[in-house]
Amino acid sequence: MGKHWNKGKYVTIQNPQCLFFRDNVSIGKYAYFMPCCKFLGTEYHPKITIGEGTWIGIRNSFAAIYGITIGRNVLFAGYVHVTDHSHGYEDVTKPISKQPLISKGPVVIEDNCWLGFNSEILSGVHIGRNSVVAAHAVVTKDVPPYSIVAGNPAKIVKQYNFETHEWEKYKK
Structure with missing residues (x-):
């Protein structure tokens, strides 16, 4: 575990040997970490890594049989799964x-992402740096860096334009 990390009350951690927290991680109340090492006779070797400066909101849950890697300075609102x-x-x-x-x-x-209230991130998904997942979004596919996704299933609604220095409506 990293230095200077804190967790709120009633945080549940199963199989702590599978968790790796970097420095300055904060975990909100009632968060749940569930790396699964064995199910119906099949053994797994999960690894959940939380990057430096990441803040995890109230009642977030993380479940893994393979891996969840969270970058630096990621912000999770409440109830993210x-x-x-x-x-x-x-x-x-x-x-x-x-x-x-x-x-x-x-x-x-990846680094510097923001996951909105009650969003869901499903297996196989890669969210690029500096992206935003809107509240209640269900992310089933990869999200490019510097994108905002919303909906169920989540779709890109905006992307950052480095020429204009603005978030612009996504045009397919």
């Missing part, structure tokens, strides 16, 4: 809770 996996559902003869976990790969959130 980040996961690199889901429950399988392909075998209709079995309850979903008895099916293997599925994943499109690890999640990466």
